[in-house]
Every structure is written in structure tokens, then in C-alpha cells.
Amino acid sequence: MPELTNEPTTATNTVGIAFIVDYLLTKRPDLDSIDPDLDLIESRVLDSLGFVNFLYALEEHTGREISLDQVSPEDFRTVNRIAARFLHDVAND
Amino acid sequence: MPPDLAADATGATDERFKTVLDRLITMSQRDYYDPYTLFDWPESLPEDAWWMSPELLTLHNTEYGKTLTEKQLRAVSRWESLNFYSLNVHGIRELLTEMIARIHTDEFALPSEYFHHVIGEENEHMWFFAKFCLNYGRIYPNRAMAFAGPGIPEADHFLVFSRLLIFEEIVDVFNQKMGVDDRLHPTIQQVNQVHHQDESRHIAFGRQAVALLHARLRDTLGQGELAELERYLKQYMRSSVDSMVSPAVYRDAGLPEPYQVRRAVLADPAHEDYTRTVLRRSVSFMVNEKIFSDDRIPPACPN
Ligand SMILES: [Fe+2]
Numbered sequence: 405m406p407e408l409t410n411e412p413t414t415a416t417n418t419v420g421i422a423f424i425v426d427y428l429l430t431k432r433p434d435l436d437s438i439d440p441d442l443d444l445i446e447s448r449v450l451d452s453l454g455f456v457n458f459l460y461a462l463e464e465h466t467g468r469e470i471s472l473d474q475v476s477p478e479d480f481r482t483v484n485r486i487a488a489r490f491l492h493d494v495a496n497d
Numbered sequence: 498m499p500p501d502l503a504a505d506a507t508g509a510t511d512e513r514f515k516t517v518l519d520r521l522i523t524m525s526q527r528d529y530y531d532p533y534t535l536f537d538w539p540e541s542l543p544e545d546a547w548w549m550s551p552e553l554l555t556l557h558n559t560e561y562g563k564t565l566t567e568k569q570l571r572a573v574s575r576w577e578s579l580n581f582y583s584l585n586v587h588g589i590r591e592l593l594t595e596m597i598a599r600i601h602t603d604e605f606a607l608p609s610e611y612f613h614h615v616i617g618e619e620n621e622h623m624w625f626f627a628k629f630c631l632n633y634g635r636i637y638p639n640r641a642m643a644f645a646g647p648g649i650p651e652a653d654h655f656l657v658f659s660r661l662l663i664f665e666e667i668v669d670v671f672n673q674k675m676g677v678d679d680r681l682h683p684t685i686q687q688v689n690q691v692h693h694q695d696e697s698r699h700i701a702f703g704r705q706a707v708a709l710l711h712a713r714l715r716d717t718l719g720q721g722e723l724a725e726l727e728r729y730l731k732q733y734m735r736s737s738v739d740s741m742v743s744p745a746v747y748r749d750a751g752l753p754e755p756y757q758v759r760r761a762v763l764a765d766p767a768h769e770d771y772t773r774t775v776l777r778r779s780v781s782f783m784v785n786e787k788i789f790s791d792d793r794i795p796p797a798c799p800n
Pocket residue numbers: 589618619622692696
């Protein structure tokens with residue numbers, strides 16, 4: 405069984421991070437890039453109103469329904485955290 | 498800040514508000530019923546019937562909806578009906594949480610007696626909506642996540658009661674139509690009808706509370722902050738309407754590419770008509786009370 409990892413430097417996560425960053429950049433065309441450790445909530449890249457679309461994009465990308473009962477806004481605070489929480493084992497499914 | 502929700506310098510508003518509250522309490526006592534024995538819950542409901550008025554479906558009049566058979570649309574109506582009650586369950590959770598946080602605090606001394614009625618009634622609504630979902634399908638998971646609001650602490654109560662009012666007004670658009678729609682199973686009609694009856698009182702209260710709280714904010718906030726509140730509430734309306742457009746519903750109804758369906762619906766001009774139908778009453782209230790400067794709601798964002 406492949407090893408699951410939360411390290412953001414694995415190949416899977418590089419793809420995942422690129423997906424998240426690309427998505428968020430289409431939301432915020434005023435930004436040139438998004439640091440994977442940028443606080444997305446503080447900087448208003450993510451807010452509760454744009455959140456649902458992002459959630460659906462993540463679900464579509466991973467092919468899995470995400471239940472919000474088990475997650476908190478903290479899980480969405482940075483690109484790295486999102487990747488670690490939702491994308492780390494996509495390639496192993 | 499005045500000691501309770503309604504007090505102003507003259508006490509005049511206070512008197513009017515108190516009269517409304519007394520009337521609502523009397524009505525609530527008069528209309529009291531036992532939800533646990535009121536409803537007839539058949540073992541199952543016919544799966545190939547309309548579960549929601551077809552004109553209220555998110556796919557109504559959309560280009561994609563026109564490509565589906567009536568059988569497929571009826572399947573969508575079944576899961577969309579269940580999603581509607583699920584949104585009620587989650588919305589009521591927020592409502593109860595916020596009301597319980599305020600009942601019998603100094604600022605809400607005056608409406609607290611009425612809050613007891615609302616809290617009791619909403620507990621019962623949550624029970625019958627959840628029961629419907631669990632009997633005949635499932636409770637769809639909550640898709641809303643609470644991030645920080647517009648960052649105007651003085652407007653906290655106003656925003657809470659505005660959100661609750663908008664939620665109740667949207668739900669009531671569906672309840673009013675579905676409560677008397679003979680195409681729907683009697684149990685579906687009954688759930689909607691009973692809820693509409695109670696909500697007409699809650700909405701009357703909500704309108705009074707929101708108007709009073711905003712009148713007070715107009716004395717203390719600047720134009721920029723008031724405009725920010727308007728912007729926030731309009732976005733809230735938009736995301737509330739769009740929460741009916743659910744990929745999980747389309748998937749359960751057997752439609753392929755459910756995320757693509759959601760994007761197509763949100764991008765369809767018919768979705769603007771849907772938005773107007775669902776929001777008409779709450780937007781005109783907000784405009785009449787000068788809480789909104791116009792009736793324009795931000796467009797849906799498909800991506
Ligand atoms: Fe209710």
C-alpha cells in the first residue's frame with residue numbers, strides 16, 4: 405500500500421497545489437501568484453461566499469464529497485493546509 | 498447602546514414593538530399544535546411523482562432542463578425537495594444557536610418571551626424536516642462555512658436577524674406554493690403548509706426586529722459601513738439562492754456530470770428568473786426599509 409504523507413513536497417501534492425493555486429488565481433486576477441503559506445482567509449482570497457464554489461471544485465477534482473461536519477475554517481487557511489487535508493492521497497485512491 | 502432591542506429616547510418604538518410581540522405570542526398560543534402526532538408519515542412516498550412544484554426546480558426553464566424527460570425532472574424534484582428540507586435543518590441550527598445566545602440577555606429582555614415560542618417552534622420544525630429526510634431519502638450535508646463577516650461589530654445583531662429573516666423569507670416562497678400544490682403528495686403539502694403557518698409569525702417578528710436594528714445603526718454608522726452591510730447581505734442572498742443548485746442532488750437524481758450541471762444552471766439566464774422569484778419578497782422589504790439602496794443582487798458565479 406502506498407505510503408500516505410502530508411508533506412507538501414510530494415509529486416501528488418505538487419499537482420494538487422498547482423490545481424488550488426490556479427483555481428484561486430482565476431478568482432483573484434489582481435494577484436500574480438499565491439504563496440502556498442499565504443493566509444487565504446485574512447487576505448480575503450477565500451470568504452464564505454466564494455467558498456462553496458471552491459468546495460465543489462475540490463470535490464470534482466478529488467471525486468469525493470467533502471463533509472463540512474469534519475472540517476473547520478482552519479483547514480482552508482493556506483494552500484498547503486488545503487492540499488494536506490484534502491489532496492494528499494488523491495493519487496492513491 | 499440602549500438597554501434593549503427596541504428602546505429609543507422617547508420609548509415610542511418600544512411600545513409599538515411590544516404590541517406586535519404580544520399579538521404574536523397570542524397567535525402562537527392559539528395555533529399551538531403537537532407536531533409529533535400531527536403528521537401522517539406513510540412508509541414510503543411514490544418515487545416517480547413530483548416532490549417539488551416543477552416551476553420551483555432549479556432546472557426550470559434552463560437550456561439543460563429542457564433536454565431532460567419528465568421522468569428525469571421528477572427524479573430531480575425528489576432529491577431537490579430533500580435538499581430543501583436539509584437546508585432547513587441546517588438553517589434552523591444557526592437560528593437556534595443565535596437566538597439561544599441572546600434570550601434573556603439585557604439587550605433582548607423585551608422579545609425574550611416571544612423567543613421562547615420561536616425556539617420551541619423551530620425545534621419542532623427541525624424535527625419534522627429531519628424526519629422527512631431520514632424517512633424518504635437523506636439529510637444532505639451542510640455546505641456553508643462560517644468565515645468572518647464584514648467586520649462591523651456594532652452590526653452583529655442586525656446581521657444575525659437579517660440573515661435569519663432572509664432565510665425564513667426564502668423558505669416561505671417554497672412553502673407557500675408547495676403547501677397548496679395538488680400535484681404533490683399530501684404529506685409533502687402538509688409539511689409545507691404547517692411550516693408556512695408558523696413562519697408567517699416569525700417573518701412578522703423578523704421584519705420588525707430588522708427594521709428597528711437598522712434604524713438604530715443609521716444613527717451610529719457612516720454611509721460606507723451601511724453600504725458594506727448592504728453588500729454583505731446581498732451576497733448572502735445570492736449564496737442562499739445558489740445553495741439550492743446542488744451537484745449532490747443532480748448526482749442522486751442520476752444526471753451525469755453533476756458539477757457541470759451546476760455550472761450550466763448558474764450560467765443560464767433562467768437562473769436570474771429563479772433568483773428573482775425566490776428573493777422578490779425579501780428584496781422588496783429591504784428596499785422599502787431603505788436597508789438596500791436598490792434591488793440589484795450580484796450575479797451568480799458559475800465557477
Ligand atoms: Fe421554521
